[in-house]
Amino acid sequence: MARGFRQKIHQKNTENSGFGDNASGRFINKDGLPNVNRKGVNIFNRFSWYHTMLDLSTFQFLSYLVIAYILVNLFFALIYYLIGVEHLTGIDKSDPVNEFIDVFFFSSQTFTTVGYGRIAPVGFMASLVATFEAFLGLLTFAIATGLFYGRFSRPRAYLKFSDIAVIAPFKDETALMFRLAPYKNNALTDADVIVSTAIEVIEESVPKTNFYQLKTQLSKINTLALNWTVVHKIDEDSPFYGFSEEDFKNTDIEIIVHLRAFDEVFSNTVVQRSSYVSKEIVYGAKFVPMYYPDKENLSTILDLDKINDYQKADLPVFAEERE
Numbered sequence: 001m002a003r004g005f006r007q008k009i010h011q012k013n014t015e016n017s018g019f020g021d022n023a024s025g026r027f028i029n030k031d032g033l034p035n036v037n038r039k040g041v042n043i044f045n046r047f048s049w050y051h052t053m054l055d056l057s058t059f060q061f062l063s064y065l066v067i068a069y070i071l072v073n074l075f076f077a078l079i080y081y082l083i084g085v086e087h088l089t090g091i092d093k094s095d096p097v098n099e100f101i102d103v104f105f106f107s108s109q110t111f112t113t114v115g116y117g118r119i120a121p122v123g124f125m126a127s128l129v130a131t132f133e134a135f136l137g138l139l140t141f142a143i144a145t146g147l148f149y150g151r152f153s154r155p156r157a158y159l160k161f162s163d164i165a166v167i168a169p170f171k172d173e174t175a176l177m178f179r180l181a182p183y184k185n186n187a188l189t190d191a192d193v194i195v196s197t198a199i200e201v202i203e204e205s206v207p208k209t210n211f212y213q214l215k216t217q218l219s220k221i222n223t224l225a226l227n228w229t230v231v232h233k234i235d236e237d238s239p240f241y242g243f244s245e246e247d248f249k250n251t252d253i254e255i256i257v258h259l260r261a262f263d264e265v266f267s268n269t270v271v272q273r274s275s276y277v278s279k280e281i282v283y284g285a286k287f288v289p290m291y292y293p294d295k296e297n298l299s300t301i302l303d304l305d306k307i308n309d310y311q312k313a314d315l316p317v318f319a320e321e322r323e
Contacts, residue, residue: 028274069108076110079129080106083123107133112137113138157271159182159224162308165255167315176281177231178257187264193258195230197253227290227307249278287310288306
């Protein structure tokens with residue numbers, strides 16, 4: 001953060017934010033992970049490969065598996081080829097390309113323990129490599145199976161947050177709003193949200209980041225079936241009280257959102273986080289409805305493509321402004 005608000009905010013600073021007052025940059029990324037780069041340990045201790053594989057998208061996960069499978073078989077095929085194709089029976093020796101293709105497919109059959117039998121190792125070295133490859137294949141597929149199970153069985157909230165927050169009219173005053181909605185057919189109940197903000201202020205000519213808890217009009221709902229617009233009323237108890245459009249633009253602000261809910265299928269609590277920085281806050285706007293009844297008026301349609309849709313709105317003039 002680089003731009004500080006020079007006026008004092010009349011609200012108690014939150015000390016248990018989990019971030020220091022001299023931290024820089026965005027605190028929480030849009031994917032909900034902390035924006036922290038760790039040093040002092042090597043890369044193998046810095047990252048958990050298990051968590052990394054679980055957090056990958058489905059396309060990335062499958063792509064890594066396929067690429068790793070091809071590379072491993074190419075590696076073993078090269079070893080067999082260097083040992084000599086004469087130590088493998090059933091090889092097409094018409095030309096080197098056909099030889100290597102046969103060796104590659106023999107490696108894949110050995111790695112997966114399929115073993116069709118047309119090609120077989122002859123001699124100690126080829127048999128030793130094939131034995132080790134089959135053992136490695138069993139271990140690899142056991143790990144891959146565990147990762148597949150972990151990805152399918154891991155409880156997730158499956159919530160989509162709006163890309164923007166808005167400063168909108170609310171009960172003759174203004175309010176900070178953002179919204180979220182479930183995008184899968186999971187059933188979430190007892191959802192509660194905790195919203196805080198990080199504001200860089202200038203105290204005695206020194207920039208400092210203060211954290212404030214934001215009160216919401218509704219902090220808990222029984223069932224999260226449609227979209228939920230979270231509302232923070234900007235009144236005398238808000239750290240944004242008296243902020244103008246220029247203040248929101250020129251002050252480094254980050255809205256940090258922490259949501260918890262109970263997933264009935266997994267019988268477990270799921271958590272999801274997100275955040276909004278100054279450039280993602282639209283001043284003088286309000287969200288448009290994103291759900292409506294179907295043609296037969298028998299069910300409700302939740303249009304997730306409209307989660308970021310908004311329209312301009314006139315805001316009431318503050319009775320008093322910061323000087």
